[in-house]
Amino acid sequence: MSYFYDLSKVEEEIANCMRCGNCQASCPYYRETLSESNVARGRIRLAKAILEGSLPYSPALAERMECMTCYACNAICPCGVKVDKILLAARAALVRQGGAPALKKVMALALKNQRMLDLFVRAAATTKPLFLKKHPLGGHKLRFYAGLNGRRVLPDIAGKNFRDRIQEHITVPGARKTAALFTGCLGNYVYPQTSAAAVDILSKSGFNVVIPRAQHCCGAPLSLNGVVDAAEALARSHADLFFSLAADIIVTICGTCGESFKKKYPELLSGSPSYSHKAKIIAARTCDIAQVACEYTLNGRSRLKELNMDVTYHEPCHLGRGMGVSKEPVQIIQSIPGVNFRPLKEPARCCGNAGSFNITHYGLSLRILKHKLADIESTGAGAVITGCSACRMQLADGMAQEGKKPVIMHTAELLAMSLKA
Numbered sequence: 001m002s003y004f005y006d007l008s009k010v011e012e013e014i015a016n017c018m019r020c021g022n023c024q025a026s027c028p029y030y031r032e033t034l035s036e037s038n039v040a041r042g043r044i045r046l047a048k049a050i051l052e053g054s055l056p057y058s059p060a061l062a063e064r065m066e067c068m069t070c071y072a073c074n075a076i077c078p079c080g081v082k083v084d085k086i087l088l089a090a091r092a093a094l095v096r097q098g099g100a101p102a103l104k105k106v107m108a109l110a111l112k113n114q115r116m117l118d119l120f121v122r123a124a125a126t127t128k129p130l131f132l133k134k135h136p137l138g139g140h141k142l143r144f145y146a147g148l149n150g151r152r153v154l155p156d157i158a159g160k161n162f163r164d165r166i167q168e169h170i171t172v173p174g175a176r177k178t179a180a181l182f183t184g185c186l187g188n189y190v191y192p193q194t195s196a197a198a199v200d201i202l203s204k205s206g207f208n209v210v211i212p213r214a215q216h217c218c219g220a221p222l223s224l225n226g227v228v229d230a231a232e233a234l235a236r237s238h239a240d241l242f243f244s245l246a247a248d249i250i251v252t253i254c255g256t257c258g259e260s261f262k263k264k265y266p267e268l269l270s271g272s273p274s275y276s277h278k279a280k281i282i283a284a285r286t287c288d289i290a291q292v293a294c295e296y297t298l299n300g301r302s303r304l305k306e307l308n309m310d311v312t313y314h315e316p317c318h319l320g321r322g323m324g325v326s327k328e329p330v331q332i333i334q335s336i337p338g339v340n341f342r343p344l345k346e347p348a349r350c351c352g353n354a355g356s357f358n359i360t361h362y363g364l365s366l367r368i369l370k371h372k373l374a375d376i377e378s379t380g381a382g383a384v385i386t387g388c389s390a391c392r393m394q395l396a397d398g399m400a401q402e403g404k405k406p407v408i409m410h411t412a413e414l415l416a417m418s419l420k421a
């Protein structure tokens, strides 16, 4: 049984923390708040108290265990403590004790039911003029308060979902392998151009492409927040779906989705031998589009054409530290003729989005973002490339609020532009 279901599974990780405090230097949450209970060391002490039963559930305690799960503490820890596992196990234990807060219950309900989510997004796309007004720098503002901060600049909702506008199976002449594409929610409803770019790259790299209609949310917003039963249901559904496809590779376009497939599903499904087997096979086949592009597109016969751009790259936490995909996006950028790469000082510093964290801690999320925006500004780049749609939303929101027109695209979109140019 995994740590998601039993906090005692991380007892050894908790004991490995020697309380040196090194994690303070890298934690974006601590760097803003300077509060010990907001850094890995402090949260590990809280997890220990929960495990020992000396600290019972309270909403305040559950809130203390929330953070961006950015892995910066894992990366800097000299003892190799897997802080993320402790945090996830403690959040799940607290939900078992006190139940999930209302927002997370609604999230679980919406994300588990794909048909309901589809209907909701379709209705929102049709009626958006009623509740959204255009922002002069792109994106939209809410016309009235709807549970979200009124300052927020939101991205557009696609008029038609990506998966509804593309055929499920794309056969490419001469292709010997098949790639199954997982678009994720944002790649389906908000940034269909990223999914389209991924299809383009895969088909030009010699893959038949299947984009299964029955896919839905990867479950990360739930597993990261301790709502384990709903996350497990999604993991099971995807294990069945992607196992049955028997594709050579499963391609994700977002580090958080990819990490769910690679790392969370094997943990969530470890209690069932048959699902555990499927989850391990799926994990082994999953890769990010940047990895596929480096292995097949850059080494293949497709010629990259010149683009005239100055760009920088923001590394998403779950793609870089989570999936270990760090050098590939930079390699892609540097391979495109005419693209001038202007690196950030801290490319892997968290942008502060972290999914629902950005909803529940919006002010703090923007404070964390400010450092990233200043770093971007100092490069003088005209466009930001990234590999995560949630980071993209966050960067676009922050830039628009600072009066700058956001030019942000996914690495796959940049590469697809060069393939097409």
Ligand code: SF4
Binding pocket: 016, 017, 018, 019, 020, 021, 022, 023, 024, 040, 041, 044, 073, 076, 077, 078, 079, 080, 081, 083
């Ligand atoms: S988590 Fe690691 S870096 Fe942080 S206090 Fe513990 S041992 Fe030190």
Ligand code: SF4
Binding pocket: 026, 027, 028, 029, 030, 038, 039, 040, 043, 067, 068, 069, 070, 071, 072, 073, 074, 083
């Ligand atoms: S995961 Fe990130 S935000 Fe959370 S404690 Fe570690 S460094 Fe801080």
